[in-house]
Amino acid sequence: MSSITKKERDFHHLSKPWNVVFNLIAGIFAFLCVFPFLFVVIISFTDEGVLARDGYKLIPEKWSLGAYRYVFESGDMLLRSYGVTIFVTVIGTIVSLLFIAFYAYAISRKSFRYRNFFAFFAFFTMLFNGGLVPTYIIVTQFLGLKDSIWALILPLAVNAFYIMILRTFYSTSVPDAIIESGKIDGAGEFRIFLTLVLPLSLPGLATIALFSTLGYWNDWFNALLYIDNPNLVPLQSMLMRIETSMQFILQNSQNSSLSLEALRSMPQDTSRMAMVVLATGPIIFAYPFFQRYFIQGLTVGAVKE
Amino acid sequence: MKKTSGFIKNIINNKVMLLMVLPGALWFLFFSYLPMMGAVIAFKEYRFSRDGFWASIIDSKWVGMDNFKFLFTTNDAYIITRNTLLYNGAFIVLGLILSVLMAIVLSEIVNKKLAKVYQTGMFLPYFLSWVVVGYFAFSFLSSERGMLNQVMEFMGMESVQWYSEKKYWPFILIFVYLWKAVGYNSVVYLAAIMGIDKSLYEAAMIDGASKFQQIRNITLPLLNPIITIMTLLAIGKIFYADFGLFYQVPRNSGTLYSVTNVIDTYVYQGLKTTGEIGMSTAAGLYQSVVGFVLVMTSNYIVRKYNKDSALF
Numbered sequence: 148m149s150s151i152t153k154k155e156r157d158f159h160h161l162s163k164p165w166n167v168v169f170n171l172i173a174g175i176f177a178f179l180c181v182f183p184f185l186f187v188v189i190i191s192f193t194d195e196g197v198l199a200r201d202g203y204k205l206i207p208e209k210w211s212l213g214a215y216r217y218v219f220e221s222g223d224m225l226l227r228s229y230g231v232t233i234f235v236t237v238i239g240t241i242v243s244l245l246f247i248a249f250y251a252y253a254i255s256r257k258s259f260r261y262r263n264f265f266a267f268f269a270f271f272t273m274l275f276n277g278g279l280v281p282t283y284i285i286v287t288q289f290l291g292l293k294d295s296i297w298a299l300i301l302p303l304a305v306n307a308f309y310i311m312i313l314r315t316f317y318s319t320s321v322p323d324a325i326i327e328s329g330k331i332d333g334a335g336e337f338r339i340f341l342t343l344v345l346p347l348s349l350p351g352l353a354t355i356a357l358f359s360t361l362g363y364w365n366d367w368f369n370a371l372l373y374i375d376n377p378n379l380v381p382l383q384s385m386l387m388r389i390e391t392s393m394q395f396i397l398q399n400s401q402n403s404s405l406s407l408e409a410l411r412s413m414p415q416d417t418s419r420m421a422m423v424v425l426a427t428g429p430i431i432f433a434y435p436f437f438q439r440y441f442i443q444g445l446t447v448g449a450v451k452e
Numbered sequence: 453m454k455k456t457s458g459f460i461k462n463i464i465n466n467k468v469m470l471l472m473v474l475p476g477a478l479w480f481l482f483f484s485y486l487p488m489m490g491a492v493i494a495f496k497e498y499r500f501s502r503d504g505f506w507a508s509i510i511d512s513k514w515v516g517m518d519n520f521k522f523l524f525t526t527n528d529a530y531i532i533t534r535n536t537l538l539y540n541g542a543f544i545v546l547g548l549i550l551s552v553l554m555a556i557v558l559s560e561i562v563n564k565k566l567a568k569v570y571q572t573g574m575f576l577p578y579f580l581s582w583v584v585v586g587y588f589a590f591s592f593l594s595s596e597r598g599m600l601n602q603v604m605e606f607m608g609m610e611s612v613q614w615y616s617e618k619k620y621w622p623f624i625l626i627f628v629y630l631w632k633a634v635g636y637n638s639v640v641y642l643a644a645i646m647g648i649d650k651s652l653y654e655a656a657m658i659d660g661a662s663k664f665q666q667i668r669n670i671t672l673p674l675l676n677p678i679i680t681i682m683t684l685l686a687i688g689k690i691f692y693a694d695f696g697l698f699y700q701v702p703r704n705s706g707t708l709y710s711v712t713n714v715i716d717t718y719v720y721q722g723l724k725t726t727g728e729i730g731m732s733t734a735a736g737l738y739q740s741v742v743g744f745v746l747v748m749t750s751n752y753i754v755r756k757y758n759k760d761s762a763l764f
Contacts, residue, residue, distance in 0.1 A: 160562050161663050169557045170566065176554065177573030180635055183588035184576070186599070190591060202597035250476030259469040260462055268477060270764065272484040275744045278736025279719050280729060281490030282483065289505040290482060305479040336468035365581035368695065372724075383583045387700075416597070423587045427580060434579045435572050445636075446643040 184431065191215070191421040198416055214417035218425065225422060227378060228385040235299045235381060236363040243304040243359045248352060250305070251313035252340060257323075266314075269307040283372060298373035299381060303362055309355050312444065316351035317344070354444040357437050364430065382426040389419055491740070494519055494733040519734035528718065532735070536714040539622075539698075540690045543629050548683060550634045552675065555641035556667060571642070574635025582696025589628060589701050616707045625712065628701050629694070637682075644678045645671060677758055684757075688750035691743040695720065715739045 161169060190203050194211035201208065218225055253259050254266045276282075282302075292298040321344050329339040345352075370384035380388060434441075463470065496512040503511075523529050554574065561567040577585070592600045593614035601611035614620060648671065656666050693714035702712040715735060722732025755762040 161560050165663065166560075166562050169561050170563075173554065173557050173561060173567065173570040173574075176634070177570040180576050180631065181573045183591065184580075186591055187588060198597070202602055203591050203594070203599055204602075205599075246476045246479060249472035253469040253472040256469060260466050261470070261473075265473045265477065268480055272480055274747050275488065276484060276740055277487030277489070277491040278733060278740055279716075280723050280733040280736055281487040281493065283723055284493070284505070284508075285482065285486045285490055288500075288508065289486065301479070302483060305476055305483070307480075310476070340472075361579060365579075367581060367583050383581045386583045386587070390703075420587070420591070423584055427584050430579050431576070434576070438572060438575060441575075441578075442639050442643070445639050 184427070187420050188424050191417055191424050193417055195415055195417050211417070214415075214421035217415075217418045218421050224377075224385060225425065228380055228382045231296070231299075231379055232364060232382040235296065235366075236360055239300045239303060239363040240356055240359045242300060243306075244352060244356050246305050247309050247313060247355060248345075248348075249340075251310045252317055252344065254310070255314045255317040255321075256326075269310050273307045273311075286373065293373055294376045294379065295373075296379055299366065299369050299379070300363075302369050303359075303366060309358065313348075313351055313355055317348055320351065321347050350440075350443070354440045357440050358444055361430070386419075386422060386426060389422070491733060491737050493730065494737040496730065498729040498733070515730070519730040520738070523731050523734050523738070528713075529735070529738075531710060532713050532715045532718045535711065536693045536716075537690060539625060539629075539693065539714065540686075542622075542626050543633070544683060544686045544690070546626065546630060547633055547637060548679065550630055551637035552641050552672075552679065554634055554638040555645055556671060558638065558642055559645045559671075560663070560667075571635070571639075574638065576635070577632040578636040580632075582694075582700040585628065585632060585696075586700035586703065589624070590703070593624070615703060615705045618708055618711045621702065621708055621711045625697065625701065629697055632697075640682065641675060641678065644675055648674050680757060681754055684750040684754045688747040689743070691715065691739050691746060693717070 160166070186203070186205070189205060189207065190198070191214050192210050192212070193204070193207040193214075194209035195213055197207055197209045198204075250265070250269065254262045254269070256262065259265075286298060286302065287293040290301075292301065325343050325347070326339055329343045334342070365383060366381065367383035367387060370379075370381050371387070374380060374384065490509065493509060493512060495514060495516060496509075497515045497518075498512050499508065501507040501511050558567045558571055561570070580588075590598070592598050595601060595611065595613045595615065598614070600614070605611055612620070614624070652670050652674075653666055656670060661669065693716045695716040698712055698714050698717050699720070702708050705712075716739075719732045719736045719739070722728045722735065751762050751764060
């Protein structure tokens, strides 16, 4: 990072032509990464009729806000899904942070007699798992979470990898002396954790919280497995469902006259793209500000105890 | 007698810490260890029982290795194993080359602010779900409206029914994977490059080494340990495919299965579509066991190479 301040280090600089080439390589790749999103935004602002005739165009003949108007007017589905996603993301992040922060702290403490056992108990799950089918059966038949909002929260709540990252973080950034001093002052373990350890480990917790938030916001897999109730469908999963319900109606539209009406009321191409934009918008706007925490998490993860 | 009271004393002495691990430990029990035990249904003919979960497992008839035999006598086992290994192999090799290349390119760009902007752009796909990426791919590949067919028609070529032509999909899937992963993976290598002692470059400069000689003789050799470790860890996971990529991007198109079906999608279909519970549990267990052996082996090699970087 200090390299930014040392402007005089010219020996380290590329020659001008090569600098241009390197800028082009990175610039083009970066553009490629952003372009599909811009394209979908353009499609969502295209007039439906023009789109049906010309296909997806970079510069459509006619722009329109129709898709967004449609989405907001018939926006029941979107609003409900937004609600589900926000609820799941907020509660999920809190639950997951609590579980992970306590677990990681306990196994980071040398005075905890069973730390090795519980460290292994968590760690082993990174090496071996029972597979999708037994997990599905346990969640639906044993825990009874089918069509429950907790089926969207609990399966993602704990992750051994985050525990390992956070344990490393505690043991490198919270000196034993601080904990000892707390003990001498007569504070109990919980107080030590809350008043001494927590403030010191905020950057680590923030990283885990952001990973967790992103995980919940983008999750569709658990909804695909466990949710049939249309009132509990999160955003990402709703995006999948409007797709399949469209296909279903299209496939069956020759057979029945009823479905034609249903077809007309379904969101069309532009509205679907508008929903994609609305579902990703918050992340696109937020991530540049949080990027460095993700980078920190990635690089901390590479260093272990 | 003395031993048990010692044990109880230990529990009491550690009660706060035990309370702290309790929620997480219960989670691991329910979401990891019970499913591991539940994997016995790979050796059973699973029948759902009204008396609940335990009854279902216990009452189901033992069939020994029949599920595995059935799985491996079909062509499916071969296809899904081949696809999983080949795709992941391509992801590892091409992903490594591109990520290291991008990291070096970003680290050498003179204007650091611009480099930061590029990096932010490249990082974007990491934050998107596979559902959204599936829509992105559709906006290019849709046969009537997609941009790719429009461009091809414009250039006088015939348009392609992308979602039913098998031969293009290995390239499409590899492209989409790289698009999503390279920006993210290059972060790790970029951090490693930033950590290289600058005086090494200074010395090389005094000796008259060109920028490219510096990259070849300083940057790459010093990246070597982290490259080796990242690659070995990826090899440890080579039996696990990214479900989202293979499920969302080809839009579950049946005609493409022979080139898009991987172990994870196969297990999912067995569970949710075809209802072959026993066989798909068997496929999942096959994945877990081989995956376990691979992780242990690759970790063993990492340990030999650099003890600090091993997973355990």
